[in-house]
Amino acid sequence: MFRWGILAGAFASCTATMAVAQTTTRPTDPVFVRAQALVSDGNGVAGRALIDSVLAATHPSARLYPEALFWRATLASNAADAESDYKHLVVDYPLAPQAEDALLRLAQLELARGDRDGALTHLQRIPRDYPRSKSLARASYWTARVLFEKNDIPNACAANANALSRAGADEIELRNQIQYQGQRCPTPAVSVASLKPPTGDPAPPATTRSSTATASPVTLPTAGGSVGKEVKSVDSVPARVISPTPATSPTPVPSPSSPVVKRVEASVPVETIPKTAAAAPAGSKYSVQVAAYNHKPDASKLASSLVKRGYAARVDGDTVPFRVRIGRYSTAGEAEKALAKIKAKHMTGFVVRAPER
Numbered sequence: 001m002f003r004w005g006i007l008a009g010a011f012a013s014c015t016a017t018m019a020v021a022q023t024t025t026r027p028t029d030p031v032f033v034r035a036q037a038l039v040s041d042g043n044g045v046a047g048r049a050l051i052d053s054v055l056a057a058t059h060p061s062a063r064l065y066p067e068a069l070f071w072r073a074t075l076a077s078n079a080a081d082a083e084s085d086y087k088h089l090v091v092d093y094p095l096a097p098q099a100e101d102a103l104l105r106l107a108q109l110e111l112a113r114g115d116r117d118g119a120l121t122h123l124q125r126i127p128r129d130y131p132r133s134k135s136l137a138r139a140s141y142w143t144a145r146v147l148f149e150k151n152d153i154p155n156a157c158a159a160n161a162n163a164l165s166r167a168g169a170d171e172i173e174l175r176n177q178i179q180y181q182g183q184r185c186p187t188p189a190v191s192v193a194s195l196k197p198p199t200g201d202p203a204p205p206a207t208t209r210s211s212t213a214t215a216s217p218v219t220l221p222t223a224g225g226s227v228g229k230e231v232k233s234v235d236s237v238p239a240r241v242i243s244p245t246p247a248t249s250p251t252p253v254p255s256p257s258s259p260v261v262k263r264v265e266a267s268v269p270v271e272t273i274p275k276t277a278a279a280a281p282a283g284s285k286y287s288v289q290v291a292a293y294n295h296k297p298d299a300s301k302l303a304s305s306l307v308k309r310g311y312a313a314r315v316d317g318d319t320v321p322f323r324v325r326i327g328r329y330s331t332a333g334e335a336e337k338a339l340a341k342i343k344a345k346h347m348t349g350f351v352v353r354a355p356e357r
Contacts (some may be wrong), residue, residue: 066096073310
């Protein structure tokens with residue numbers, strides 16, 4: 001229990017350092033921005049004291065009070081204090097703009113504790129109680145993450161797809177995280193169009209493969225081959241391939257009401273799409289991204305702080321968003337190992353491809 005308290009407390013503190021940058025798009029009162037900056041600079045006592053003074057001077061019925069509760073929880077020094085304020089906010093101020101984000105943070109704390117079902121309970125309340133919430137995409141992303149941990153792959157992939165459909169075009173970092181997580185979903189199976197030949201047509205038309213298929217090349221039977229032969233693709237999904245019309249058979253002329261069918265010649269190779277890229281494209285490597293900011297000085301400040309702690313951190317990008325990334329790795333596997341070490345230091349992040357400089 002004590003060990004979890006340390007882990008979750010560090011998790012909440014790390015989340016706090018990136019709260020303005022990646023979670024909320026609502027305007028924040030300057031006093032809380034200053035408190036967050038103090039905590040990020042290592043002066044947590046002063047930052048939290050500033051928020052305590054706001055709470056002491058604010059009536060509980062004032063609009064500022066639930067916002068102050070939210071920020072006191074976000075900048076709390078331990079998980080127990082954070083959880084207490086988040087719950088206070090959700091229960092006593094359910095209509096406050098910060099309530100939906102408080103539910104999301106409670107879910108993250110439950111996940112840090114290892115309580116996946118508890119995390120799902122909080123996450124499922126967001127679309128139910130706040131159907132117009134701006135946090136729906138993020139809630140779906142975290143729902144998918146919990147379901148992946150529960151090994152519920154079908155529902156996890158559905159939640160991840162829902163997250164991607166809800167994420168705004170300006171939520172670049174969130175979309176990157178969703179797409180990266182989506183790599184755990186199975187690739188689409190081979191799909192075959194089923195068309196009936198016109199009445200009296202002595203030879204059924206050949207079918208074409210969907211352009212989204214990701215299987216390895218499938219050799220079509222040559223003229224004279226058996227019709228309706230079962231062929232196995234790489235992902236073990238049987239694809240029914242119908243041989244083209246033998247050379248001795250007359251080519252039917254479709255009637256005006258018949259569908260126009262494009263035949264596939266056996267001599268034409270089937271185009272393949274790789275299931276996943278084994279390595280980064282030329283001129284790029286892998287990195288671990290830990291934050292993104294709308295203002296470059298904020299990104300530079302975090303990168304400098306990480307460099308002082310021994311990380312090979314840098315700021316990528318000449319335009320918004322300015323991404324804070326750590327390391328350059330030749331393969332995704334090396335980057336994943338680095339990410340595991342970073343998470344062991346109570347930081348969050350995800351693997352991305354980064355151009356070489």
